[in-house]
Amino acid sequence: MTVRPGAPQLSSAGARFAVWSPDASQLWLCLFDREDREVRLPMVRQGDGLWRIDAPGVGAGARYGLRADGPYDPNAGFWFDPDKLLLDPYATAIDRAFVYDPALAAPRGQGRDTAPLMSKGVLESPLPRLARQPPRFTPGGLIYELHVRGFTMLQPDVPEEQRGTIAALADPAVIAHLKALRVSAVELMPINAWIDERHLGPLGLTNYWGYNPVSWFAIDPRLAPGGLADLRATVTALHQAGIGVIIDMVYNHDGESDISGPTLSLRGLDARGYFRHEPDGRLINDTGTGNSIACNAPLVRALILDSLRHFVTEAGVDGFRFDLGPALGRLPDGFDPRAPLLEDMRADPVLADRVMIAEPWDIGPGGYQLGRFGEGWLEWNDRYRDDVRRFWRGDASTLGALATRLAGSSDIFREGETRSVNFLAAHDGFTLADMVAYAHRHNEANGEQNRDGHGENFSWNNGVEGPSEDAAVQLARRCDIKALLATLFCSRGTIMLTAGDEFGRSQQGNNNAYAQDNAISWVDWTGRDTDLEAHAFALAALRGSSPELHGTAQLADGDVEWLDERGHAMTVGQWEDPQRRRIALRHRSSGFAVCINGSGEECRFLLPEGEMLVPPRAVAISPPAR
Structure with missing residues (x-):
């Protein structure tokens, strides 16, 4: 393919737009003035599913959207509807946040023009060129x-x-x-x-x-x-x-969701190309959010x-x-x-x-x-x-x-x-903090009768579910x-x-x-x-x-030794003891040691470098003198 879509290109003469929509019968570039009055300019098909237009006099700050016409059969992956204003997938800025409205999801012929409801793309002047630098982050941090x-x-x-x-x-x-x-x-x-999921508004919630x-x-x-x-x-x-x-x-996935979701951008341009579908045309949902991007x-x-x-x-x-x-x-x-x-x-x-x-x-x-x-x-x-x-x-x-x-x-x-x-x-x-204060989820505020969220969190509450004024409970949680x-x-x-x-x-x-x-x-x-x-x-x-x-190198037996609290190498029996809660990880070259005491009693670890008293349910670290 020699032509492809991309971000709008600005020049002294105006702006050039290129949009992908192979099954559309017509695309329009829609320009909006400060009073939200719209001018529609028909785009020209240029092969391989690409539509282009040069818009003289259009420059930075201009607000725009797209409209597409063509077949309408959602069950087959066709969602063309010229009443739906669409966001250019390559728009680098928008004029306002997206707000969900049921009209954005109305079937063709049953809704109103969505331009007043849609965020518009905004043309931006290029920023000064940024000097390329290596990443500040390296693995291990x-x-x-x-x-x-x-x-x-x-x-x-x-x-x-x-x-x-x-x-x-x-x-x-x-x-x-x-x-x-x-x-x-x-x-x-x-x-x-992003946009809110359609069920959140009636609950008084937002994404x-x-x-x-x-x-x-x-x-x-x-x-x-x-x-x-x-x-x-x-x-x-x-x-x-x-x-x-x-x-x-x-x-x-994107915010257009399932077959009952809004038409905002990709769906209105080329749903069959952008989303994964079953052989019978149904949207595949590998995300739990309604659609899956191809x-x-x-x-x-x-x-x-x-x-x-x-x-x-x-x-x-x-x-x-x-x-x-x-x-x-x-x-x-x-x-x-x-x-x-x-x-x-x-x-x-x-x-x-x-x-x-x-x-x-x-x-x-x-x-x-x-x-x-x-x-x-x-x-x-x-x-x-x-x-x-x-x-x-x-x-x-x-x-x-x-x-x-x-x-x-x-x-x-x-x-x-x-x-x-x-x-x-x-x-x-x-x-x-909640991991050591709650044995169960408490998601009632989400409006889904506490059915959402993970059910198994491997959490515990130290004897009281949720907030507690008990000093012993508070101390146990802080220690954990x-x-x-x-x-x-x-x-x-x-x-x-x-x-x-x-x-x-x-x-x-x-x-x-x-x-x-x-x-x-x-x-x-x-x-x-x-x-x-x-x-x-x-x-x-x-x-x-x-x-x-x-470091990121895997720790091997030549690098470290695993010791029990007496300073001896862990035995097979100790490793397999289901109730064992104590162990020390010692780096052979430096003597750096991490002593872990998961039991309910304090423990004295006898390390080659000396003794270390570790409180119950605690970790103590013995760094070497450098």
């Missing part, structure tokens, strides 16, 4: 997952007008906190323009997380009123502080790669985390780590050195792919999360699994280098969090901490707070547990100064 809005809405040191925006992340107070934690890179939950995208280029104006320039400025400020930026991308179709691959390059070349981001990552490698016969899109990412000159992180599971066939993304990819390791939680909960026969996770999960990543992203909590699930944090910071490979877990953030037991744009989800800076925070800062400083902790 600390990734800090955060929601742009919730992380700063209650941050008292950030100017009020900036709170809840990408610009707030560049505030000196925020950067100081990140540096105290020795954060290697922040991982921003989705910042692309807070943003995992329901309409655009893969445009940043949601609620998070970046200044658009791409805001992101670039913040990335620059974080880079100057030595902190990388990773953004969470959602390519597995990521390995040639034009979709091009769109995805172009959007990734856009954020690297225009904003300087260091890498990407991919929601429901198996979608990127899914072919008709299943997941393939050498699928065309994944191979393109590895070979692309702009993307090849970027950080690539997979959430290696979805609900589609063969959807669990932990350990299979291969060279160049890091992967969220839910086995780490669950095994560490189960050990500290007190489950029997968990010591061996704990040791494997501490050493880099060689049973999963067999290449000699661990590609594990070790984490205990993420945006999806309990916070770290400290032990969990110490385990995380002493683990081999990359580690990830979710914002606020370092100082005891709670979501009141809600483990699926995707629709809670309120105090349930926002990070409470004034009520934070400063004792826990100091503990996390100390762990971060120790990890940062200890090469034993932040």
Whole structure:
């Protein structure tokens, strides 16, 4: 193919637009003035499904959309409806956030013109060329997952007008906190323009997380009123502080949902090309959200790669985390780590050195792919999360699994280098504080009768479900969090901490707070547990100064020894003892040791370098003198 769609091109003469829609009978470019009056300009088909138009006199700041006519048969994948204004898939900015309205989903001939309801694309002047630099993040560091809005809405040191925006992340107070934690890179939950799911409005809720995208280029104006320039400025400020930026991308589905969903962009242009369908024409739903993107179709691959390059070349981001990552490698016969899109990412000159992180599971066939993304990819390791939680909960026969996770999960990543992203909590699930305060989910605020969210969280409540004024319960919970944090910071490979877990953030037991744009989800800076925070800062400083902790090479018997509390090598019988709760990991070359006491009594560990008294349910670290 010699022609392809792309972002609108501006010149002194005007603007050129190119849009893909092979089955359409006609496309129009729709221009809107300040009073929202519309001018429709017919586009011209130029072969291979591409439509083009040159618009003289159209420049930066112009607002526009698309309309498409053609066959209408949703059951066969045809959704053409000239009453539906569509967002250009390559639009790099929009004039306002998307708001769901039932008219956006009305069948052809039964609805009204949707232009007044739709966000319009905005033409942007190119930013100055950005010098290319290597990523600030390297595997083995600390990734800090955060929601742009919730992380700063209650941050008292950030100017009020900036709170809840990408610009707030560049505030000196925020950067100081990140540096105290020795954060290697922040991982921003989705910042692309998104739309609410249709069931949320009647419940009085909105989509807070943003995992329901309409655009893969445009940043949601609620998070970046200044658009791409805001992101670039913040990335620059974080880079100057030595902190990388990773953004969470959602390519597995879009916000047009199932057959009853709205027509916003891809669906109205080429639903059969952009989405995966069953042989009988029904939408495939490997995501649980209504549709599945055909990521390995040639034009979709091009769109995805172009959007990734856009954020690297225009904003300087260091890498990407991919929601429901198996979608990127899914072919008709299943997941393939050498699928065309994944191979393109590895070979692309702009993307090849970027950080690539997979959430290696979805609900589609063969959807669990932990350990299979291969060279160049890091992967969220839910086995780490669950095994560490189960050990500290007190489950029997968990010591061996704990040791494997501490050493880099060689049973999963067999290449000699661990590609594990070790984490205990993420945006999806309990916070770290709730993990030790709730044995069950409490999602009533979501309006789904507490049926949503994970049912098994390997959590525990220390005797009381939820908040407690009992000092003993509070102390037990704080000790548990400290032990969990110490385990995380002493683990081999990359580690990830979710914002606020370092100082005891709670979501009141809600483990699926995707629709809670309120105090349930926002990070409470004034009520934070400063004792826990100091503990996390100390762990971060120790990890940062200890090469034993932040390498990525798998730990082998020649590197470390596993000792019991008497300083003897662990025996087979001890490894297999279902009730054993004590172990020490000692690095042979330096004597650096991590002593883990998961029992309810204090324990004296006799190490070659000396004795160490470890309180009950605690981790103690014996670094060597350097």
